[in-house]
Amino acid sequence: MASSPELRERNLGLVLTAICQTSRSGGQAQAAAPSRSQIARLTGLHKTTVSQLADELLAAGLVRELAPAPGGGSGRPALPLAPAPGRLAALGLEVNVEYLGVRAVDLSGAVAAERLERGDLRGSDPARVLARLGRLGRDVIARLARLGTPVIGAGLALPGLTTTAGGQLALLNAPNLGWRGLDLRPFQEGLGRPLKLDNEANLAAAAEARLAGPSAAERSFVYLSAEVGIGAGLVSDAALTAGLHGWAGEVGHVTVDPSGPVxxxxxxxxxxxxxxxxxxxxxxxxxxxxxxxxVAAAIAAARSGAGGPAAAGFDGVVAALAAGLSSVLNLLDVTQVVLGGDYAVLAPVLAEPLRSALADRLLAARWGGAEVTVRPARAGASAALDGAAWSVLDRVLANPAPHLRVARSPGAATGPAPGSATGLATGPQTA
Ligand SMILES: [Zn+2]
Structure with missing residues (x-):
């Protein structure tokens, strides 16, 4: 049993996950990168096993050794291990009501390439928009191939209900785009890479969960993604609660007034x-x-002080949000709200009044003395793109074995040739 290929693959995944998760804290890779002994402690594996598996990951170029931490004492210094930048990447793709986005992220979390095209996509023709997104995606794949970074797959974030049940790859309904009943298998074929689909709020919430601190209260939250519509991702102990169909978190359609407008x-x-x-x-x-x-007008109105109609109007927005959210938070027994999208921009005028209104209505606050937290997201405006890319990279962390060979020969997975010679609007950049 101990030498079975399945066990080796699982352990390889544990070691790579420990390296990537521990090294994830932004620019402080050196400080956070774990040594082989630390990985052994984190995974519960024997140090000899960790060393063998780490050597395999090193040989495949998926991880690299950093300089030893200073002040390590006598004896052979422990070399910290970190994910190797640029050896393997995944694409995050997004169709938003206001833009098309493509972002390539590598195992180190660095953004290897990025494209963003703004536009009003309400009521747009899905065939044309998806053709454009496919071209942007293939451009990035081709560019990374030239840099020696294979793109192993793509995640697509959509503002609506998606399904992969029964072998489907479909968008069922995205009301704010006006898109309905779309089969995305032809898009996957055109891209030439395996495609994962999910709701944008779920993916943004997953990106935010990757940045959660160690405390239990911090690792559970409702992530709100607000633009034209309001989506949410429900995160419990840093893991997304997807629900039976992956549709959990449709906070925008919680009833505030059953006799209200359609x-x-x-x-x-x-x-x-x-x-x-x-x-x-x-x-x-x-x-x-x-x-x-x-959004800018609402911030000005909220800051103009009480009395004006605009300030009163914004109070109404906060009241509706508190009414809808308090039900959700009480149901989940969660006390933290993370503001994404428009709400992140509105946070300076939204967070405190919303926190105060929620504190009055949450059982955990009223009877348990729990602190209610409302804060802007840390994952930033591209959270859904990051989450979409990581939905693919997480599979590599779970089982790196199939990717050892791909990573050794980086030119192996080149995509179709780029459609034009104009190149990228945004070149490679670090996160
Ligand atoms: Zn609704």
Missing amino acids: CTCGARGCLEVYAGRRAIARAAGLPESAGPRA
């Missing part, structure tokens, strides 16, 4: 109607189609 989902009085981008624009006295400038 929502894009077909029901009445959903939270999205009272606290989404259109409602924020209305509250600020702008047309519903105002777009991102509604």
